[in-house]
Amino acid sequence: MKNIPLMVLFLFGSLMVTGQNSEIPSSVKNVESKVDSVLSLMTLEEKVGQLVQYNGSWDLTGPASEMNNKEKEDNIKNGRVGSMLNVLSAEATAEAQKLVMENSRLKIPMMFGYDVIHGYKTMFPVPLGETASWDLEAMEESARIAALESVAEGVNWTFSPMIDVSRDARWGRIMEGSGEDPYLTSQVAVAKVKGYQGNDLADEKTIAATAKHFVGYGFAEAGRDYNTVHIGENELHNTLLPPFEAAAKAGVATVMNAFNDIDGTPATGHKVLQRDILKGKWDWDGFVVSDWGSIPEMIEHGFAKDKKQAAQIALNAGSDMDMEGGAYESSLEELVEEGKVSMKHIDDAVRRVLRVKFKMGLFDDPYRYSNADLQKEVPYEEHRQAARDIARKSIVLLKNEKELLPLKPSVKNIAVIGPLADDKDSPIGNWRAQGEANSAISVLEGIKNAAGKDVKINYAKGADHGIGERSFLMPLKINTTDRSGFKKAIKTAEKADLVVMALGEDAFQAGEGRSQVNIGLAGLQQELLEEIYKVNQNIVLVLINGRPLEITWASENIPAIAVAWQLGSESGNAIADVLFGKYNPSAKLPVSFPRAVGQEPLYYNQKNTGRPSNDEHVTYSAYTDEKKDALYPFGFGLSYTDFEYGDLSLSSEEMEAGGRIQASVELTNTGDVEGKEIVQLYIRDLVASTTRPVKELKGFEAVTLAPGESKRIDFTIDEEILKFYNVNKKWEAEAGDFEVFVGGNSRDLQKVGFSLKESKVIFEDHFEGEELNMENWNYEEGDGCPNLCGWGNNERQGYYREFVKVEDGKLIIKAVKEGDKYFSGKINTKDKVEFKYGSVEVRAKLPDGHGLWPAIWMLGNNIDEVGWPASGEIDIMEYVGRQPDTLHNALHTPASHGETENIKSTPVPGITEDFQVFRMDWSEDAIEFFINDEKTYTFSPEVKNDETYPYNHPFYLLLNLAVGGNFGGPDVDDSIFPKEFIIDYVKVTK
């Protein structure tokens, strides 16, 4: 039937790998075969070794292991270690790699991981801050830069991006993620993976990425780090899993599991999450690394009695690599010998690790990422410019009264005040990799660099903030008593035209283990602010922060407020760019700022509850002492110009099932300067099979407009964005009423409504009666060439109607062999049932065996005019028995018929044992395949035209037990060729 390049599909045999080991020749290109051949050489001890990760002993991010360095070295030499973290410099990684390459039997190179969270040397804004830019390209670029600086220091794997949706400002690690929204976080996840990994993991300037922490970590109860997570299945699927699925689809090389217990099961020992969802349902082929010591921590959780049991649980649950936990190395071999961990699971884990190493090119050159010469090529100066640019794009203007900003030429005397004003360290933030201490441009320096000579800048610190040791592991002390600097600060402010106050958080107030029950301006900062306010009310408050802060007083009293997060190396210059109007602020909050910490967790995409509002009584879902909404909501941020939104309109108030409509709005810059607005699209599903949030972000667009300029913005709404994980435990769009909102933040929005129509059955055949219903079907008949020779699959048969039967509500297509020829049947719906778009569902039982193969497929009805493959071909399923239990979905287009990217092979264990439901959803945008409602493949090329996506015209259906042939495998075996393909029903809905 089709023409699949055989070598691509079937590369088996005695293939070995390239590498330093002479036993491993360089004869193949195919990664899976290479992995298999290495695996076949490995002893159990060597396999376990690949699943062990050691710390390089610097930069501890958890309790240190008991093992001394000598023992570690010996284990590395003996091939008992697969990767290391925190080994920094090209020389050091080369040295460590040498231990493996010169001593171990198989010489399987190590990977070197490190927490490169927001830059390696050049520091970018902390991820929460960077997300405020909503600039995906810039976020991809900062990851690309971080990757380059990392490889120049021997690091080839980052434990980033952190894509834990988090809605609790008390949680210190909220700084590391992208805030409260799953859609925005998913977009950032993809951008970051692309930035770190590039198009080719083997490129020496890219590094492997890690999506972490899988999963639930950001939902720690009460915002307390490492705390228990209580989350229902609905929220888990709709809110926490989507960013991980997006990262998995984007090809993230590794995933890190999480410290937390999720509904009674530690994430590290969670089989459903790791094995069934991540590796099963999503079909992701990378490996899972544990979090630091999270395997033995299952003992403290009360989930394993000792390290050995912890290892058993973790490996069986799908945690592939043990980060500095010592559990796998001490117990896995024994567990396999005792039959408590299967060799199949070990092999799967090792295969995953090897696969990533092959893709990184480590087997071609284990020292590829230990190239000290690369250092000279790193354009650090350019990187600082990029850091400045993304930093200024990340500053959110919350308030700007009295037209204080941008600073006017009439301001001749500026007081720069506050403990963070000349702090060159806090902007570097936590999780700073090799960002040098005190290396940021401070607010004061930035202002001095930007202000004209005629502007006087006077600085007074006012008070110290973080005092004593400031480091990743140690608690931070905050000054609450020493007010000795207040006097000078007040004096300085008194004389000034305007005061810039820099307040917020020390770098070590946010980050791992830095949860707080208070999120205001800690220490003496609030007091200092109020004292200064008494003498000068022209205050611009610049917040340096890693989390949303409680700033209610400031918001009521201080005329101008900007959130500058911890912006990295160029912080002060970026802040000055905004203060002096060199950059017109465009950032929007990725997380709600509360009125009071007691509102946390606080997020815009809440449920409505049964008692959303009541103007008179207390009996509704609210607080008696504070409003319930955010002080500054998700998506909020001002500009120096004004934007006016015209009326929001929809192309239709009804959307067909599988269809699409457009929401459009005209945006006008009504102010005096050019500005950029992030236009946001939200939807609400009004009535659904499970309750839905009052609003959900579904799209956004950055629009830059000159003064007076207008632009029409269109958003496409299709079923894809209406889907959610519903009562059927499936991602479905449910018919009914929806609201659409468009605006510049999640609160101030215009609203329109539409309804999604039910899908309709347009064709159905349950094969009742005694004969094939000829209103629906045609027989295709013929024998030998030319009729059957076109497809190049060694076919030797004919199709005849007597091989098609209707019996007991089933359609049966039989196959027989006579002489050296095979005979079977084929039917189609040409000229009878042809349709464009919709969902085709077929319930069928597949025969075992090989040689012939059953197929459910479709051809464009223009095939007689334009030929094949211009007509397009959609193979809903073809089952090639010689690859046991493997189903194919294939698409043929003129641009790429027969290429592997259009063919997805999905292993489905036991596929021939029972009836299965095969489905294909087809729209203008994508063709998606499912088996028993599990998605197996999506085809949606970026560019869609007649060459790449010839699927925008009617198609007809075909069913057959396909022509004899073997796809390049062994010849047809007479005894086991498939004899009966049974179809229960065919149904098409639209």
Ligand code: BGC
């Ligand atoms: C953190 C991870 C980090 C790891 C390695 C852990 O404490 O939770 O996010 O990647 O340490 O440093």
